[in-house]
Amino acid sequence: MKTSVCIIGGGPSGLMLSQLLHLKGIDTVVLERQSREYVLRRIRAGVLEHGFAELMREAQCGERMDREGEIHDGFIIAHNGKQRRVDLHKYSHGSSVVVYGQTELTRDLYEARDRMNGIVIHHAEDVQLHDLLSANPHVTYRIGDEARRIDCDYIIGADGFHGVSRKSIPQTVLKEYEKVYPFGWLGVLSRTKPVSPELVYAKHERGFALCSLRSQVLSRYYIQVPLSDNIEDWPDDKFWDELKRRLPEDIAARLITGPSIEKSIAPLRSYVAEPMRYGSLFLAGDAAHIVPPTGARGLNSAASDIYYLYHALLAHYQNNDNTGLDTYSEKALARVWKAQRFSWWMTTMLHTFPESNFYDQKLQQTDLEYLFSSEMAQGALAENYVGLPF
Ligand code: FAD
Ligand code: DHB
Helix, strand or coil: CECCEEEECCCHHHHHHHHHHHHCCCCEEEECCCCHHHHHHCCCCCEEEHHHHHHHHHCCCCHHHHHHCEEECEEEEEECCEEEEEEHHHHCCCCCEEECCHHHHHHHHHHHHHHCCCEEECCCEEEEEECCCCCCCEEEEEECCEEEEEECCEEEECCCCCCCCHHHCCCCCCEEEEEEEEEEEEEEEECCCCCCCCCEEECCCCCCEEEEEEECCEEEEEEEEECCCCHHHCCHHHHHHHHHHHCCHHHHHHCCCCCEEEEEEEEEEEEEEECCEECCEEECHHHCEECCHHHCCHHHHHHHHHHHHHHHHHHHHHHCCCHHHHHHHHHHHHHHHHHHHHHHHHHHHHCCCCCCCHHHHHHHHHHHHHHHHCHHHHHHHHHHHCCCCC
């Protein structure tokens, strides 16, 4: 098979790029290791920045998001018995975020690909990238016992943190930056009314907690847990009890509990791979960088990569202009590092670190006191949370 752009990974990054390019007449093939059902079972992001929502609309996939997603103009930070609101709208010149689940937007992207007869190949096993420094790169894979090959102009590595694309860049070229946190987030999805109309980020000595939502009948809650914990250590009752202990009393008293319909533990990690281009391979999204989820930046950073790649590929195919492709890595990384800084700061300020001493704890408290005493500091938080310009 031959295509212009071969995209590895049928997660939100890969599907979004495929859809955007298709609308401009550029053909793509998406290779996904898992089934569609498997991809749609993964419960992940819930907060989309303004720029991401715009990209969904440009991809002609924004209709359900605009109908069912919730616009949030602020969120609450609870600590030390206080509940303080970050007014995103006020401090980001009228901007906001959209609460709409990654599962739903991925479903919308798949449906759009179906409507346009886009090619998404599932159960692609043993994907391998070849001749990345030549003018004729190609990708091989297997479907069952059948070996297949795709020739293309460009390969996009949108196959997440554990994908094959980044590993295809020689170790002598790739520079990796990493920080592993000594805890994870245990997440629970439940068919219950959310405890608060706005997200609540709670700092507590027993550990961080987050009250989020997917809709007015679907809640998403997280608590910080040690890395050694397993799902089996957290039956529903124990989870709800622990969550309540970490929330301010009035919020805990309002919490409606119910059976979990999904429960998973995600380790917290910061990671960046440089460069994001190697010959005809371009990395995008979690394949190149991940952040701890505290600042809700992961998927949103993936979206900015896709935005840059989309425009770079468009300029190449429409005007024979390679500037965007040549500057992609540098441009994407500049924004990626800002998301890294913001996510690290939010994580450091709000979590309980096992090794921290009294000095570290005082600094955390001071960070929060300073934040709510300074309009400029709230402005800095707000502009990062709603998303820096692409
Ligand atoms: P992925 O979603 O990982 O997709 C990659 C795809 O590639 C997968 O479908 C995978 O099956 C496929 N693949 C992997 N290897 C191969 C292979 N060898 N061959 C073919 N296919 C392959 N981000 C936010 O912006 N806001 C939030 O509120 C937020 N909350 C989060 C909460 C949690 C608990 C977690 C874990 C993450 C959260 N994130 C959030 C981060 C966000 O979910 C990720 O950044 C996002 O999924 C990245 O999308 P992606 O398409 O780049 O990668
Ligand atoms: C969600 C995840 C986040 O990381 C975050 O900061 C806010 C919300 C969520 O899954 O709803």
